[in-house]
Amino acid sequence: MTGHVPLSWFLALSAVLFSLGVAGFIFRRNIITMFMSIELILNAVNLTFITFAYQRQQVAGHLFAFFVMVVAAAEAAVGLAIILTVFKNRETLNIDDLDSMKN
Amino acid sequence: MDLILFIVFALIAVVAAINVVVQRHPISSAVSLIAVMGSLAVLYLLLGAEFLAAAQVIVYAGAIMVLFVFVIMLLNAGGETKAGRSFVASLLGVPVLVALLILLTYFTARIYPRQTEVHFGGFRGGTAQAVGRALFTTYLLPFEITSILILIAIVGAIVLARKELE
Numbered sequence: 001m002t003g004h005v006p007l008s009w010f011l012a013l014s015a016v017l018f019s020l021g022v023a024g025f026i027f028r029r030n031i032i033t034m035f036m037s038i039e040l041i042l043n044a045v046n047l048t049f050i051t052f053a054y055q056r057q058q059v060a061g062h063l064f065a066f067f068v069m070v071v072a073a074a075e076a077a078v079g080l081a082i083i084l085t086v087f088k089n090r091e092t093l094n095i096d097d098l099d100s101m102k103n
Numbered sequence: 104m105d106l107i108l109f110i111v112f113a114l115i116a117v118v119a120a121i122n123v124v125v126q127r128h129p130i131s132s133a134v135s136l137i138a139v140m141g142s143l144a145v146l147y148l149l150l151g152a153e154f155l156a157a158a159q160v161i162v163y164a165g166a167i168m169v170l171f172v173f174v175i176m177l178l179n180a181g182g183e184t185k186a187g188r189s190f191v192a193s194l195l196g197v198p199v200l201v202a203l204l205i206l207l208t209y210f211t212a213r214i215y216p217r218q219t220e221v222h223f224g225g226f227r228g229g230t231a232q233a234v235g236r237a238l239f240t241t242y243l244l245p246f247e248i249t250s251i252l253i254l255i256a257i258v259g260a261i262v263l264a265r266k267e268l269e
Binding site: 023 | 104105106107109113116120121123124129132133136139140143147149150151154155158159162163166167170171174175177178196200203204207208211212215219220221222225226228229233234237238241242245249252253255256257259260261263264
């Protein structure tokens, strides 16, 4: 071991973070926590992009990660505005109570 | 040295990510998510992505998470109650997720065996200069489209969050 990190470890870390994000999105019932799990998933994908940018020695992966970041910022602004509106109208953040499209 | 850095910050990221999922109160999840993003910024730096490491701290840990914390405090939402409705979900959830994780790691380890090793300084194309040059030449059209997307998002957020006029 020369003190260098195998590339696959970064990908494995990304897979772990992605799975945890999916777990949070599925198991949690609070709409804000679910939203944060989506951010966790996007971060895991960004790590994959940057790892492959290192492997291929190209800057293109960084740009895709950058675009993911920008879109995540836009998504957070709109999503949190939607959450505010939902809370104003329904007085709840529990996803199980927001089922008016069910029937 | 690189290995120690990777292990330390990967551990912080994984533990904080588990904390995001298991914490009952949203504000605890938000603080843990900031820890995940900070440690990921260090890993980006290890991979030679200087510009993105800075952007990660400024945009993600700074702007987006502040937005989250503001909304959590504005809504004054308490901890969530246990739902426990679906029997199938509670039975199959964890095994299916572990299977997803094993599949992901298996295929990444199989397709990308330990041929490439990451060391700090192994990739020097991630500076602000290189990223900016690529952004304003090859990727100019996506860049302009994202700027329009952000404009739409701003307008949408204002329309959604404003008070209704009588």
